[in-house]
Amino acid sequence: MNIEQPQVRSYIQVHSQDTVAVALENLAKGSVISINNQDITLNEDIGRGHKIALSDQLENDQIIKYGYSIGYLTSAIKAGDWVHTHNLKTLLSDDDKFCYQPTHHAQVSNNDEMPTFMGYPRSNGLVGIRNELWIINSVGCVNSLAQSLVRQCKAQFSELADDFLAVTHPFGCSQLGDDLAQTKNLLASLASNPNAGGVLFLGLGCENNQLSALVADLPSKMSERISYFNAQEVDDEEAEGMAHIEKLLATMANDKRVSCPVSKLTLAMKCGGSDGLSGLTANPLLGRISEKMAAYGATVILTETPEMFGAEQVLMNNAANESVYNDIVKLVDGFKQYFIENKQPVYENPSPGNKAGGLTTLEDKSLGAIQKGGNAPVQDVIKYGEKATAKNGVTLLQGPGNDAVSCTALAASGANMVLFTTGRGTPLGVPVPTVKISSNSSLATRKKHWIDFDAGQLLRLDKTQDECTQEFFDLLLEIASGKATKNELNQFKEISIWKGGVTL
Numbered sequence: 001m002n003i004e005q006p007q008v009r010s011y012i013q014v015h016s017q018d019t020v021a022v023a024l025e026n027l028a029k030g031s032v033i034s035i036n037n038q039d040i041t042l043n044e045d046i047g048r049g050h051k052i053a054l055s056d057q058l059e060n061d062q063i064i065k066y067g068y069s070i071g072y073l074t075s076a077i078k079a080g081d082w083v084h085t086h087n088l089k090t091l092l093s094d095d096d097k098f099c100y101q102p103t104h105h106a107q108v109s110n111n112d113e114m115p116t117f118m119g120y121p122r123s124n125g126l127v128g129i130r131n132e133l134w135i136i137n138s139v140g141c142v143n144s145l146a147q148s149l150v151r152q153c154k155a156q157f158s159e160l161a162d163d164f165l166a167v168t169h170p171f172g173c174s175q176l177g178d179d180l181a182q183t184k185n186l187l188a189s190l191a192s193n194p195n196a197g198g199v200l201f202l203g204l205g206c207e208n209n210q211l212s213a214l215v216a217d218l219p220s221k222m223s224e225r226i227s228y229f230n231a232q233e234v235d236d237e238e239a240e241g242m243a244h245i246e247k248l249l250a251t252m253a254n255d256k257r258v259s260c261p262v263s264k265l266t267l268a269m270k271c272g273g274s275d276g277l278s279g280l281t282a283n284p285l286l287g288r289i290s291e292k293m294a295a296y297g298a299t300v301i302l303t304e305t306p307e308m309f310g311a312e313q314v315l316m317n318n319a320a321n322e323s324v325y326n327d328i329v330k331l332v333d334g335f336k337q338y339f340i341e342n343k344q345p346v347y348e349n350p351s352p353g354n355k356a357g358g359l360t361t362l363e364d365k366s367l368g369a370i371q372k373g374g375n376a377p378v379q380d381v382i383k384y385g386e387k388a389t390a391k392n393g394v395t396l397l398q399g400p401g402n403d404a405v406s407c408t409a410l411a412a413s414g415a416n417m418v419l420f421t422t423g424r425g426t427p428l429g430v431p432v433p434t435v436k437i438s439s440n441s442s443l444a445t446r447k448k449h450w451i452d453f454d455a456g457q458l459l460r461l462d463k464t465q466d467e468c469t470q471e472f473f474d475l476l477l478e479i480a481s482g483k484a485t486k487n488e489l490n491q492f493k494e495i496s497i498w499k500g501g502v503t504l
Contacts, residue, residue, distance in 0.1 A: 008441075008459045011052065014280060015067035020051040020083050022065075022276055022358070024459055027052075043080040048440070049276020049358025049423070051083040063088055066279070068311075070363040083360070090361040092310050092346075098332075100325050103317045103375070114296060115473075117480035118257040119264065120197065124221045127264040128194035129416045129480040131255045132163045133248060134431065135200045135241075136191055138214055139172030139207035142231055146202055149241045160249045161197065163488070165431055171497055172209035179501025180208050185385035186497050188217040189412035191226065192387070195432050197255050198225050198248030200241065205232030224251055257482070263297035265480060266388060268415035269372035270304065272403040274350075275423025276358020277439040279368020282421035282455035285437065287374030288469045289419070289476070294376035294393045301388050301413055302373050303399040303406045305335040309346065310363035311370045320377045320393065327381035331398055338500075357423050372421070384498060388413045403428050404496035411495075417479060425450055429487025430495060433479055436486060437472075452485050 011033045013021045021035055023046045031042045035054055046052055051065070058076050062069040063083060071088045081087075120128040133153065135146040146166035153164040167190065171183045187209075191199045199222075203211035211228050218226060227244040231237040269286050271278055290300045308315060312332045319325035339346045350359045359365045373394045380390035381398075388395040399409040407418050407430045417432050423439040425447045438444040441456030453472055457463045479485060487493065 009461065012280060013054070014065060017064055017067050019054055019057065019064045021054055022280060023048055023050050023052060024277065024280075040080050043078060044082050046082050047358065051276075051358065051360070053077045053079055053081040053083050055079050062091070065364060066367040068314075068363070068367055070310075070367065071361040084358075085355055085360055088360050090310070090363060092362060096312075098313055098316055098329055100319075100322055101313070101317050102319060102322075102325070115262040115477060116259045117262060117265070117477045118482065119260040119480060120194070120255050120257060121260065122194045124194075124219060126194035126414070127260045127416075128197065129265075129433070129482075130162045130195040131197040131252060132165055132195060132431075133161045133198045133200070133245065133252065134165050134167050134191070134196045135202060135245075136167040136187055137169070137172070138187070138201060138203040138209045138211050140168070140170040141173065141204045141207070142202045143168040143170075145231060145237055145241065148238060149200075149202075149245065152238075152242060153245060157245075157249060161252060162482075165493055167431060167495055169495055169497055171499065173204075173207045175208050175501065177501055179499060182385060182500075183497055184209055184214050184217065186409070186412050188214055189385050189387055189414075190408070190431070190495070192219060192222060193411055193414060193416075193432065195416060196225075197252040198245075199227075200244050200248060201226065201228035202241070203228065203230040205230035261296075262293070262477070262480075263391070265293065266299040266301065266414050266416050267293055267476075268301040268303075268407075268410035268413070268418045270403070270407055270410060270418050271307075271369055271372065271421040272428070273422040273424035273426050274354055274357065274359060274365065274368065275439055277456070277459075278357075278421055278423045279365075279371050280439070281458045282423070282437045282439040283368055283371035284374075285455045285458065285468060285472060286372040286419055286421060287376075288465070289374075289473060290372065290376045290394060291374040292469070292473065297391050299388050299391055299414075300373065300376060300394045301397050301410055301415055302370075302394055303397040303410055304369065304401040305331060305396075305398055306339075306346075307362075307366050307369045307401045308332060308396075309336070309366055310361070311366035314367070314370055315373070315378060315396070318373070318375065318378045318394070320379050324378055324381065328378065328396060331381050331396060335398070353424055372419075382413065384409055385412060388415075400498060402496070404430075404494065405498045407434065408495040408497065417476075417485075419476075421455070427487070427490065427492050428494075429485075429490070429492035431493050433485040434487040434492075435476070435479060449490065450486055452479075
């Protein structure tokens with residue numbers, strides 16, 4: 001029996017002012033597209049996610065996409081030409097200037113009944129969506145011990161926690177100054193994520209990252225859910241570890257899922273392995289979720305500071321007030337200076353994979369990336385390793401674009417889950433549920449064991465944006481209530497710490 005496939009769009013002009021369209025499937029030379037009642041014949045094959053010139057344009061003319069400039073032409077082009085790295089260059093420079101041009105946000109309210117999920121309330125007012133026992137080491141020397149303890153826990157106590165996780169890393173020894181402080185702060189913040197019902201800190205004893213200093217940074221309300229010891233100071237470190245774990249599990253035994261308002265959730269937005277469709281499907285989908293969550297009073301976190309370059313003025317215009325605007329300027333300028341001090345080009349982006357998928361300049365990539373925040377107001381800016389506390393909108397978190405490092409930072413900042421869009425695919429996962437959203441349906445079909453939701457549905461003619469958004473929102477509530485994500489099913493849960501300093 002033949003099953004009729006749903007019709008999909010083959011190209012799109014994102015904004016009415018755009019001078020390019022985007023191919024939504026591979027289009028052959030000689031194909032005709034119709035934009036604004038004008039038929040345009042393609043002069044060459046143009047791949048999915050790549051840009052098509054809508055008119056004849058001259059050298060040095062600017063190309064407009066998303067309603068903004070994404071660079072200038074290095075040669076004249078004809079309508080129907082392919083616009084990419086061979087004829088388009090960035091306009092960005094190291095000394096870009098910004099100004100305060102606030103978007104006047106209407107008082108966003110949601111008159112719908114507050115949705116709920118089944119979560120674990122914590123004594124500090126936060127809510128977890130998992131009740132897991134995490135073993136976090138202060139130094140890489142005890143990674144194997146942490147992993148051994150987790151194996152024993154899964155064999156003996158599998159029914160007593162949602163999961164057991166060894167949060168391992170190679171740092172903590174021979175680090176100095178700011179680099180050491182960064183590792184310590186990140187681990188302390190990660191330990192206070194509400195998804196962790198209990199945390200055992202493992203130390204060796206002689207490392208720079210001393211357990212006593214690390215634990216001292218934890219909130220006092222967490223004391224009954226934290227335990228720690230140094231392996232050098234006990235006779236049998238495995239027996240000692242299991243004894244600590246049994247006490248933590250006794251405390252966790254009282255934790256039960258109860259109905260909680262969605263306003264208690266903290267969602268983090270991330271993109272990686274992006275393609276030319278990411279800014280058209282998956283990222284705008286997250287933007288609508290960001291706006292929806294802000295209207296309910298929840299917290300949304302965005303990071304990847306270098307991928308704000310070229311679109312930073314849009315974020316600045318969404319600042320809730322002038323103080324937040326000034327903090328965004330400091331965030332962006334500070335990260336540019338980080339590149340300059342390390343003698344690296346500020347705009348060495350997009351990656352080879354991004355370019356293969358149709359992204360050309362950093363403006364092109366960044367304007368698509370910031371779609372994840374929608375038009376929700378930016379309420380706060382925080383440093384790497386700090387906790388997000390602002391409600392009713394977006395918090396910008398200082399961090400690099402690297403997928404593992406930035407997702408770890410999002411989990412440490414308090415995110416219950418990371419919503420991760422991708423056009424090319426990745427199995428990456430961090431200690432919190434890492435929800436993978438594909439920008440195209442072919443990826444969702446090929447990599448079903450990686451992908452949790454297919455945003456490529458947005459290109460179907462029989463699906464509306466509202467239908468896709470509601471379908472995805474319902475899935476998020478299921479995940480918050482215990483439904484496992486693909487990274488959880490695959491046990492892909494790792495961390496990566498941002499390192500910039502000296503190692504002895």
